[in-house]
Amino acid sequence: MTIQSKVMVDKNFVVADVDQRIYGSFIEHLGRAVYGGIYEPGHPSADEQGFRRDVIEAVKALQVPIIRYPGGNFVSGYNWEDGVGPKDQRKRLLELAWWTTETNEVGTNEFADWAKLVGSDVMMAVNLGTRGADAARNLVDYCNHPSGSYWSDLRIAHGYKEPHRFKTWCLGNEMDGPWQICAKTAEEYGRLANETAKVMRWVDPSIELVACGSSSSGMQTFGYWESTVLDLCYDQVDYLSLHTYYNNNYNDTANFLATSLDLDHFINSVASICDATQAKKRSKKKLMLSLDEWNVWKTIGSSRAEQRWQIAPPEFEDVYNMEDALAVGCYLITILKHADRVKMACLAQLVNVIAPITTTADGGLLLQTTYYPFLHASSYGRGKVLQSIVSSPVYDSKDFTDVPYLESVVVYEEEQGVITIFAVNRHLSESMALDVDLRSFGEMSLLEHIVLEHDDLKAVNSTASPQQVVPHAGGSTVVDQSSAKSMLSKASWNVIRFSVK
Structure with missing residues (x-):
């Protein structure tokens, strides 16, 4: 039959032009995404900075236009200053988001170098957990200001005469999540995001800013969080973030392949909240959406206690099968259908951690099943x-x-x-x-x-x-x-x- x-x-009859940034991805200081993933100085393919050339080639083939960094939950406890300057002077620190030891061998400048190697822009996230507006404005100064200030001149002293000119910045990460370092109420976050956005723009008026939406549509605060946060920072931001993950926990493939309908509903719901806020404020600005974490995630919520304080232990290294590739294909199609509102999207993540690219124990590299629909969409899904x-x-x-x-x-x-x-x-x-x-x-x-x-x-x-x-x-x-x-x-x-x- x-x-x-x-x-x-x-x-x-055109829905919208595709913003190429919907084919973005995500690298967090989590598991082997950075250390043992993109960066492995002892590997035979490593370049002079320690970046694996085989990983670079696999990422370049995907034509990823923007990559979110450095987190994720990691960013809510991260002092960016610890990751710049001479490597032999950088601190080893207890990293509380994932209970590991962070060596800080890779930081802002190294990641900027790597992003250039793979042909990608950086979507930089600022810490609105343990820190706030002061650290954020200093980071914009360090990254984007040409020279003549303390922070921009420090970047030059670190060997980077030209500014990085990062255009897109995330105002924290999943700040409503109880798992987040220094989680916030909607009122606390909305006001902090507004004030942080204001001073970041004063340093560099050309940047665009992403406010945190609720961590998922399953959060009890979902909806209330979005509307409250936007009430407080709508005028200062350009995008609202959405995060969502799916899996086949029921072992019911037909149901699993239907989860893209949930993604469709999620996008429509958040867009409606944005539009309601626009109407209430009588604003001419239509807020766009950044789906900056999405994927199939099978091991979400798994225990990590036995790996506490290790350096880059394997975490969330999901093995993807054929049905996962079909689901990812359905999500990509759904994102394209919403090209009029979803202007950025980040497959989370890119290497080793719930990723389409895996580095193997024998020093090799493996392309998972989910690599291929993403490759096809990124290669051929540009236009109208x-x-x-x-x-x-x-x-x-x-x-x-x-x-x-x-x-x-x-x-x-x-x-x-x-x-x-x-x-x-x-x-x-x-x-x-x-x-x-x-x-x-x-x-x-x-x-x-x-x-x-x-x-x-x-x-x-x-x-x-x-x-x-x-x-x-x-x-x-x-x-x-x-x-x-x-x-x-x-x-x-x-x-x-x-x-x-």
Whole structure:
């Protein structure tokens, strides 16, 4: 049996231009993300600064335009001054967010160097846990001011004559979470964020600022937190953050693949709160969203007590399988559908910690299943998101009703004359016949139909079998003038690309 679906688009009906920063990621001083991940001086591929060249190449292939740093929970106890200056003078400190010992070998300047190597900008976070406006404005001065002040001249003395010019700054991290170092009430955080944003902008008026939304939609404070915080700092910020993680704890794949509907609802809810605040304040500014933590996270909440005060112990090194890749594909499609409001998004994280890239015990590097949908979206999902009219059969799952078997989005890269359809067939046992109607584009031809699939949805890539789950270009699509017929295999991620005149 084959199920039927249809997608129709018109080039004149545009949702929004894609902001390339939705393909951002995240590196935190957590586990082996930094030490043993991007930085490993003794590794055969390490450069003169100790950065692994093999990791650099894997990240460059993803074309990640912005990377959030240095946290995460880590930032709420971090004194940025401890990570600059001569390395032999830096302190080893007890790190309270993850109960480890932080060596401070990598800090602001080193990370700025690494980000340049992978072709990325830095989304810098400031500590609004143990610190506040004073440390934040000094950090902006150190990073962005050309010269002539104490902090900018200190950067120059540290070997960095040119300022880093970090444009995007996060005002703390998950400040409503009881796990956060020096967590805040909404009123406390909103006022602190407002005053911190004000003085940071006085140092550098060109920066853009992200206020913390609630740590997740499951928090008891969700909604109240957003509206209260925005009441207090709306005029000073440009984005509100969203964080969300999903997993298959029920061992129910059909339900797991439907969790992108929750992400869709989450984005709509936060956008509505932003718009309500805008209306109440009679503001001309429409606040945009930064989904700066999202992923599948299986080991969330696991105990770390036995690793207390180690240096960079392995933490949250999830092994991703085929169904995880499908879920990530669904989330990427959902983010693209909201291109009008979600202007930044960070896959959390990038290396080793709940990551698509893993460095292995034998010194090697492994690309996990989730690497591939992210690679495809970042490579081909740039241009304009078009409004799709979709017809698809639906199903009900444990937590969701009317889940379409087809999850899809269409992106048009006008300059190149390329249309890309990202599509997931959620059906676990049946293939899907997809009719594509692109009549407004005129005659077109097929460029490629990439597929990621595997008969075993629990299949993973491992050191022994690193290419167990990899994409192939053997998808079935036939073009007839300005329409096409594609066959989407069961439980598959598909990238269908057309050239148009």
